[in-house]
Amino acid sequence: MNIEPPVPTTKNPAAQFAGDVWLDPIAMPHVDGQTMVVATVRFAPGARTAWHSHENGQYLRVxxxxxxxxSRDGTIIEVHPGQTLYTPPGEEHWHAAAPGLYMEHIAMLQNGEDPATTTTWAEHITDAQYEGR
Incomplete structure (x- = not known):
């Protein structure tokens, strides 16, 4: 057993996030065969991801x-503290903080065979998509 060393908070890249979004890793693979990735992600009010999907799905605990x-069909779901959202493998989606509020969630996923392609990124969402118009 060991206590994990601290990892500095990083700001997520503008190519995949609009607004200020920070990431703090909780669990990352150490040896071959491990695939679990867990991180705390903090969004400034109105900050959001671009469209994306995950090879093995994703759990997000607000x-x-x-x-x-x-989702691509225009559905927007609001999720509150203590609730967990599951996104199935390959489902394109985005996540964001509601207007005027900071938001934090714990992101949990399993890497695919190639960790670099576990998440597939697409275009940024529009203001209209964010607002549900």
């Missing part, structure tokens, strides 16, 4: 604020 999750 811990603070109000989260918005959107």
């Amino acid at each position: 811990t603070q604020g109000i989260a918005r999750f959107g």
Whole structure:
């Protein structure tokens, strides 16, 4: 057993996130065969991801604020602290903080065979998509 060393908070890249979004890793693979990735992700009010999907799906547990999750059919789901959203493998979606509120969630996923392609990124969402118009 060991206590994991601290890893500095990183700001997520503008190519995949609009607004200020920070990431703090919790669990990352150490040896071959391990695939679990867990991180705390903090979004400034109105900050959001671009469209994306995950090879093996993803769980998102909201811990603070109000989260918005959107799908390609235009559905937007608001998720509150203590609730967990599951996104199935390959489903394109986005996540964001609601307007005027910071939001934090714990992201949990399993890497694919090639960790570099576990998440497939697409275009940024529009303001209209974020607002549900």
